Amino acid sequence: MVRDWGHSVSPILGIWASQNYPRITNSYESIATINLSGGDSGSVTFSSIPQTYTHLQFRVFARDNRANVGNTIRWQFNGDTGTNYSSHLLYGDGSSAASAALTNDYGVATVVSSNSATSGVFGAFIMDILDYTNTNKYKTTRTLGGFDNNGSGDIELDSGLWRSTSAINQIAVRFNSATALKQYSYLALYGIKGA
């Protein structure tokens, strides 16, 4: 995997970001799905996200078209294309563990497989977007993601920050060194209710 973040990277230990706990069944609802069954797509956006949940969970099964086995792709909120995001990553590549910080970035970072991976190999990640409607707090995400290519791969725990107090009503992909998600990528957004 080639890490082309396009930003300075410092080896700072990140937040232990992701666990996936059992959810309360009747508080977990599907909001919307994007299924690229018909072909590649260079634009992936979830818009008009309801403000009636407490947290969001973004579950993605994807591969992009970069000529590598894996790639970092970013996610932007509410159409904010500025450098108002940051991430900490703790990751393992099968040989060693490392950490990185992405500051003043163009989106919160996640990992997927890419076009040089064996055909049919897709990465996946699960991102929790916490307290997304709160207008008094910046927005924090935590992600468990990775891909395995039978001899290469990457597993990550990521923490992301969007420095905005706006309620999140849109999520869109922001590519870096890729231009599209490949056919058969599948992206699903869920809402988790509070009590």
Added chain:
Amino acid sequence: MPAGSTYSTIATTTLGSNQSIVTFSSIPGTYTDLVLITNAATTVANKDVYMHFNSDSGSNYSRTVLYGNGSSAASDRAANVSFGWIDYLGWTGTTLGTQVCVVNIMNYSNSTTNKTFLSRANNAASAVDANVGMWRNTAAINRIDIGATTSGIFITGSTFTLYGITAA
């Protein structure tokens, strides 16, 4: 538009006696993702919990894992192996409640791509693991056999729960 409640229990197994393999069969293909939660112990400690999909015990699995054992963080890889491991050093103990694993099996029912799963394994006495695994098969998953490597035996009271998540 929200489609209503979508996180459903498919099946739960609590062992009434020691058992080497736990099976979820006839898994409906109607969900988008599966979530497997194990809270298990074995008669002998330090066993790795694994899955076989659709009874495939061939060398068609691989994984990349990140783990921390209290002293350092490290990563490891296995390719062309016959187990879909869901833990590494966060392996089983002999006391119930000492190891919990959460496995997300993504897009399990599609018949076009290989299958990718993400897991987190936790044993406070040994290590914490984050793992990504792949099954090199495009078949929809309809059966999961769960075992513990090197002839591990799950003890009475071990629990295994399978959930389905349905996208809109």
